[in-house]
Amino acid sequence: MSKAGYSISNLVADLRDICANFTDEHEILIRVRPLAQRAALSKDAWLEKRFYQADSDQGFGVYLLYEEPDHRLAIFALSWLPNRGAPPHDHGTWAVVAGVDGPEKNVFWERVDDRSRAGYAEIKKTGEKVFDVGDVIAMPQGTIHSVWNETEAVTLSLHMYGKHINYTERSQFDPKSRTQRPFKVKVTGW
Numbered sequence: 024m025s026k027a028g029y030s031i032s033n034l035v036a037d038l039r040d041i042c043a044n045f046t047d048e049h050e051i052l053i054r055v056r057p058l059a060q061r062a063a064l065s066k067d068a069w070l071e072k073r074f075y076q077a078d079s080d081q082g083f084g085v086y087l088l089y090e091e092p093d094h095r096l097a098i099f100a101l102s103w104l105p106n107r108g109a110p111p112h113d114h115g116t117w118a119v120v121a122g123v124d125g126p127e128k129n130v131f132w133e134r135v136d137d138r139s140r141a142g143y144a145e146i147k148k149t150g151e152k153v154f155d156v157g158d159v160i161a162m163p164q165g166t167i168h169s170v171w172n173e174t175e176a177v178t179l180s181l182h183m184y185g186k187h188i189n190y191t192e193r194s195q196f197d198p199k200s201r202t203q204r205p206f207k208v209k210v211t212g213w
């Protein structure tokens with residue numbers, strides 16, 4: 024175990040244990056939440072300087088810290104450039120995000136159309152919250168949110184998912200043009 028007490032391999036072992044023992048998403052999320060917070064507050068055990076190098080095209084950097092061979096149970100560090108963010112999107116699986124360095128604004132959305140037209144989606148804002156260091160967001164599958172870094176510095180958060188997000192059927196949404204399209208991200212591995 025590291026000096027900070029909780030490394031990514033510690034987190035992986037605990038997440039694997041939870042997913043082996045529970046299939047109900049709610050049961051998984053309530054158990055993952057405190058682990059995510061613990062890992063976020065133990066950044067000395069795993070955080071590397073290079074994770075702060077966000078991709079200027081997409082506005083954020085995605086660093087893969089772990090995934091199962093079948094892409095399940097994926098863990099990422101995400102860095103967010105100042106005044107950049109991610110559009111409204113879902114994940115195609117459960118998602119838990121913990122703040123590691125700096126506040127990140129999350130806006131939550133709800134799908135309100137009848138889903139009868141391919142590529143068409145109406146979403147409406149339901150709330151927003153700024154998540155800071157050690158705060159955790161646990162999102163069941165189907166949750167739609169957008170993320171924005173309102174600060175003047177690069178922020179960083181720790182993300183864990185029931186499956187690698189480029190291997191789920193997930194979408195990004197544009198509330199103005201009322202469109203829905205696939206959402207893939209550029210990922211940097213180890």
Ligand SMILES: [Fe+2]
Nearest residue numbers: 112114118168
């Ligand atoms: Fe997300």
